[in-house]
Amino acid sequence: MAGDLVSRGKLAYDRDVQLQLAAEAIQHRIGEAVRRLPAEVVDAHPEIRFRAMKRARDKIAHNYDIVDPEIVWNTLAVALPEDAAKIRELLGR
Numbered sequence: 001m002a003g004d005l006v007s008r009g010k011l012a013y014d015r016d017v018q019l020q021l022a023a024e025a026i027q028h029r030i031g032e033a034v035r036r037l038p039a040e041v042v043d044a045h046p047e048i049r050f051r052a053m054k055r056a057r058d059k060i061a062h063n064y065d066i067v068d069p070e071i072v073w074n075t076l077a078v079a080l081p082e083d084a085a086k087i088r089e090l091l092g093r
Contacts, residue, residue, distance in 0.1 A: 002026050002076045013073055023072045024060050030080070031057020048086045049079060 005013070005023055013019045034042070034053040042050040056075065060067055 002030075002080050006073075006077045010073060010077075013069075020069045020072065023069075023076055024064070024067060027053075027056050027072060027075060028060045031055075031060070045086075045090065048083050048090070052079075053083075 002023075005019060005026065008019065013023065031053045034050050035057065037050065060072075
């Protein structure tokens with residue numbers, strides 16, 4: 001989902017509040033999934049930004065009025081692909 005949203009481009013994201021809200025929803029879902037991981041998994045893999053994903057979920061869920069669309073974009077466009085690659089590698093082991 002994040003890849004599809006990012007593939008629409010930054011200009012489309014900046015101009016479309018619905019895309020921004022969709023991006024927030026994607027981050028919320030990711031954070032919720034991470035929140036359900038056992039602490040042992042999170043602790044064993046500090047190279048993956050699991051804690052940041054959970055914090056982003058909490059901020060979006062509880063402080064949505066101060067969410068910065070630029071941070072959301074950068075997370076989906078830059079950080080998430082990096083972490084997704086690390087997670088795929090981890091699952092492949």
